[in-house]
Amino acid sequence: VSGAPPVEASPARRRVLTVGLVALVLAAGAALWLVVRHADRDPVAPNGELSSSAARHQLTVRAEKLTETAMSYRAARADQDIAEAERQMTPRMRAKYERTLPTRAERPQQAARKVTVRADVVSLSGQESCARNDCAIAIVSASEHRARVLVFVDQRTAAANTRGRLASRTWELLTLVKLGNRWLIDDMVAG
């Protein structure tokens, strides 16, 4: 109302307001401290790269299994082995993988000859096959949902009446993507 004197809060109400504001500042300060601490301890760096040794190790363990499954093949169990390998791949990789497989017409002949192809990740200490922390697997880049992993792989082939032989010593650059809780192969490039 024009001309009416401004209404001032009583000193008692102002003191109550002060106490309320102090409580709010403390609560907000505590919340800020918690949020900053959480951000500071985030294992994912600001550029999205994973820093946690445990997460990176899990990725290498998964990459070993994926590589050996994708690059191994037993002609006598071709359908199961191919299905198992394809379960570990994205549709894009599945299409690429299928172009590398023996044709359906060739598979019975290979099965009769007991053809097998076995892929092993190389052991850094020179053992026949690698064990924990000894596998030649390295992370090129890894975010929470996408990773590139370098793997050294030896492939051996064998068939009935022939001795197993080393078919290739190669490296593979795997692109993995995380769908749900599983890492799948999205691409493989051989050296």
Next chain:
Amino acid sequence: VITRINAVLAGLLALILILLAIVGLGGNRVLPWTTAAEEKVDVYADIQAAATRVVLAFLDVDYRRMDDKADRIAALTTGRAHEQYAASAARLKATARRAKAVATGDIRSVGVARLAGRTAKALVAADVVVKNASTKGRSATRECPHDGARCERYRFVVTMTRSGGAWKMSDLAGVP
């Protein structure tokens, strides 16, 4: 006085709420300091860059510039690798000159396999095109599309050690 205190408290509360919203939405990207995760990721990147540089220094050969190569390798290595190269540099120089060797390395991929304190293991996949007196007559093929050259592929395990404020190679092992 109480009114002024209340005004300051209200301002402080507003500031804290704004910061809360910024950090809550932006995460560690908006923190003005380097987080532990960022530091560790930088270490991985430093190791990869250093491993790339040193393996290239080993693979690149120009028989006319072997002293430069030796200097580069001396600066990028430490420990056993440093000593071994120093011991063999003169012999390598003589061999490269005799064969008129020129090699160009190409690092195809490099990753960190392990990191423990001041030591790390990196894997390096590399290709090399070698030209020397014995490759002169060779023709380009699908596998090696370079006339007068031989192409080689390498798988290396590189041990890197933090020394003098930088990551240097302390061991280089080829994986057959």
